[in-house]
Amino acid sequence: MRRFFVILKKELKEMVTWQTLVPILLIMVIYSFLGRTINQEQKKQAAPQPITVVDLDRSQTSEMLSSILTKANFKVTTVTEGTIDDIVRRVVSEKGSAVLVIPQGFETGIQAQRPQKVQTYTIMRNFSMMGIQGTFRMDAALSAMNEYIGDMYITSRAPELDPAIVRHAVTSQSFITVGTTSAEGDPQEIVGLVMQQTMIIPIVLFLVIIMAAQMIAASIASEKENKTLETLLSTPVARGALVTAKMMASGIVALVSAAAYMVGMKSYMGSLIGSSTGASATAVQAIQKLGLVLDLRGYILLGLSVFAGIMVALSIAVILGAFAEDLKSVQILIMPLMMVVLLPYLITMFIDINTASPVLKWLIYAIPFSHPFLAAQFIFAHNFTMVIGGIIYEFALFFVLAAVAARIFSTDRILTMKLNTARRGSSLGGWTLQREGISFRIRRKQG
Amino acid sequence: MEQALIVENLKKSYGKFEALHGISFEVAPGEIFALIGPNGAGKTTALRIVATILQPTSGTAHVYGMDVQKDAARIREVISYLPEEAGAYKNLTGLGYLSFMAELFASDVAVQREYVQRASDITGLGERLRDRIGTYSKGMTRKLLLSRAVMTHPKLAIIDEPTSGLDVVAAIDIRESIRRTTAEGMAVLLSSHNMLEIEYLSDRVAIIDKGTIHDVGTPQGLKDKYGKANLEEVFVQVVRQ
Known part of the structure; x- marks a missing residue:
């Protein structure tokens, strides 16, 4: 021992x-x-991301959309004047990350129940995993906007209906079973x-x-x-x-x-x-x-x-x-x-x-x-x-x-058994392993 | 008196290749016995069998009456083996290596210290023993290993090519160290292809070639028998016969 x-x-x-x-x-x-x-990068991403809203409609609905963006963890700066190109250039120079343009006639179009199109500018500065996360959050913002407008339609057409019921008539209560529990x-x-x-x-x-x-x-x-x-x-x-x-x-x-x-x-x-x-x-x-x-x-x-x-x-x-x-x-x-x-x-x-x-x-x-x-x-x-x-x-x-x-x-195998990575000519009590192009030769060493 | 080593009809095969064809010889206590022959003659195989690290295919070898196969563990207590071109653990210092090897043989710390002291004296490396072995020259490493091989007072030291690859000065130092340490009664079995070295060092020699011992005798006796001036000439004549 x-x-x-x-x-x-x-x-x-x-x-x-x-x-x-x-x-x-x-x-x-x-x-x-x-x-x-x-970790530090994630913390940065979790902080509210700046977004510039170009509100060309200047309506109650467009203002409401800005507040929805704030709820979706954006730090909103609203701009009501200027050309889009100039605004985007300025946002780029001020290290902003996104621009949302609400066109003129947006509220009127919504009220007339015509689909409306907003423009989004995502400013890409790097193409890492972290760098592209902001684009996904923009999708979430648009979903929230659509939900708000959808609720608005339901309330105006059927005031007695709860929009939540219309959207989610069936919900589930999930249980997990392991063994018998x-x-x-x-x-x-x-x-x-x-x-x-x-x-x-x-x-x-x-x-x-x-x-x-x-x-x-x-x-x-x-x-x-x-x-x-x-x-x-x-x-x-x-x-x-x-x-x-x-x-x-x-x-x-x-x-x-x-x-x-x-x-x-x-x-x-x-x-x-x-x-x-x-x-x-x-x-x-x-x-x-x-x-x-x-x-x-x-x-x-x-x-x-x-x-x-x-x-x-x-x-x-x-x-x-x-x-x-x-x-x-x-x-x-x-x-x-x-x-x-x-x-x-x-x-x-x-x-x-x-x-x-x-x-x-x-x-x-x-x-x-x-x-x-x-x-x-x-x-x-x-x-x-x-x-x-x-x-x-x-x-x-x-x-x-x-x-x-x-x-x-x-x-004595510990000393006599050997594996050579190079093939040799004649063999004396040895053998060769060959697999997928790699050739091994195991031989007994001679004294 | 009991012989230090008796080898009888020893055979060793590697697959179909027979490296030893049934060699026999004896070594007396205090005797330096050498196997001389060219590379591939079977010298290392014979030494490894006596050192209990290879098993013979047939035949027997007894060290002080103990069989190399049946009593291998007991034999390892009384022998020491120095392989050809052996290295040491490069991360250890010379002293660290001697201390590690001494601990494997010593029964207690006092004996271990005595072994290390003896080896330190034999090496003549002085303060360099405190340096890492990785920094040693080939000659210094060989001196360290030789002193390790004899520090435990083995009854039989097995030394393979003691001065292989060394310069003349280092080779002479090693030979003298072997000579000095056998004065205490230790038997030595060594091998070499340097026949002049063997002539100086050995009491008796066995001429081995292609796994067969052709003749055994004292260097002088062999020279007289074959009427040659040195062992090299004796070897050539014996092999040609």
């Missing part, structure tokens, strides 16, 4: 270097900076709230798995390249302890790195979903009633599933690392693992596992990394059998893979 900790300490020292720390810190800072910038709430809002609780998990998992796998495979490859592995294998350290110490060190460093990433990512993601975080009291009550909040049991199950997924990835990476001859080949070897992790992440994001075809469903279940991605969904759906089944499957696979990894380290 003492020797295990000696190796673990050495592995951590080897892995935690400025070369590994600087990119992590840099990404953390960049994400935090991005998050803050986006129902609660009142907007399904979209509920789904949004549930997703917010777990949306960070796949990103963390993906980062941890890829980082840990790369670290351990690189650690083994580097030991092989520098021939320090041969020295280690001839010392009294048990081979199992050697493998476990490497796995644990990679896991620790990957988890710490992921935590650091998350600090930055939280700020970034928070800014992206910032506008939708203001959940209604009904929705909050509904998710609590429906059990759609992760409780201690949920967190334990989710944690176990994620942990088991990481262990599976680490054991696969040990096996892949055993094939690596140098650090360059590690990248090529880890790529298929990245694909295997990415696949369930994407599939579970776009496909409903419950309605997927049996073949696809079992294919997804067969990939061990699907289970941590699916665990949260199953926990919220109270399908604990699937969660526990997934965890058992992940651990079973880990033990098999860890046994294979330990076997590789306890035999």
Whole structure:
């Protein structure tokens, strides 16, 4: 056990270097900076946007429309004189964002029940996501104007009718049912709230798995390249302890790195979903009633599933690392693992596992990394059998893979098995893997 | 007296390729025994089997009576192995590396310190031991690794190409270090394709080529037997026969 900790300490020292720390810190800072910038931009967007209303009609209706724009979060400046071109030029020079022109005869036309046309000028200064948001708000302003005029028609023709009844004769009271429990709430809002609780998990998992796998495979490859592995294998350290110490060190460093990433990512993601975080009291009550909040049991199950997924990835990476001859080949070897992790992440994001075809469903279940991605969904759906089944499957696979990894380290395969990225001529006890134009050659090294 | 190493009819195959065709030799305690032969002769394979990191296809090797396959863990307690062109952890300092390796062998902190002190004395690197290994020259790294290999007082040191790629001065330093440390009774099994070096360093040599040992004897005995001035000429004649 003492020797295990000696190796673990050495592995951590080897892995935690400025070369590994600087990119992590840099990404953390960049994400935090991005998050803050986006947040500030959103606050700017949330503030009333200036709009210049060119009221050429100067009527009661046109004045009313201006007040509707104020309600739609515009800061209205009304202009009643001048040519449109001059006004638009002036607004551009004064850094305004929109101009609305209400033509002469607008009120008369409305009263005669003839469709009227207003002109809108949206001043574009940049074409970023934030920059074009103002155009969408202009649509909302026009809808509000139409609703007001529609109400006006209804009231004038049928004073006894409530315009709200005409427009919305049928309304709904929405309930969401999970299992046998129902609660009142907007399904979209509920789904949004549930997703917010777990949306960070796949990103963390993906980062941890890829980082840990790369670290351990690189650690083994580097030991092989520098021939320090041969020295280690001839010392009294048990081979199992050697493998476990490497796995644990990679896991620790990957988890710490992921935590650091998350600090930055939280700020970034928070800014992206910032506008939708203001959940209604009904929705909050509904998710609590429906059990759609992760409780201690949920967190334990989710944690176990994620942990088991990481262990599976680490054991696969040990096996892949055993094939690596140098650090360059590690990248090529880890790529298929990245694909295997990415696949369930994407599939579970776009496909409903419950309605997927049996073949696809079992294919997804067969990939061990699907289970941590699916665990949260199953926990919220109270399908604990699937969660526990997934965890058992992940651990079973880990033990098999860890046994294979330990076997590789306890035999001379750790030194003799190699993967070359270049094809060689004759083979002596070797074989070649070919797939999609990439040729790998695995051979036994000759002494 | 019990032999430090007994190798009997040792064979090793990599797939269809047989690297060792059944070699046999013995090493006595305190003896420096060398396998000499060209690259690809099977020297490294033989050394790796004795160091318990490769398994033989057939035949046996016993280190102080312990079988390399059945008693590998016990053997690792009493041997040390220095691979050819081995590196060290470049982020560690020389002292950090010695301390790490000493901790793997030592039973307690006092023994660990004693090992590190012994290795520091042997290296002759002085204050440079406090620098990162990444800044060392090839000769300095080799001296560090050699001192690591002998600091634990192994009963059998296995050294592959001790001076490969080193300049003359560094090579002489390494040879003298090996000579000095065997005075305490440590047996050494080494390999080299530098036959003049072996002639200076070894008590006995085995001439190996294409996985077969052709002859074993003292450097002087072999030279006398074949009537040659040095081991290189002996080697050429033995291989041609």
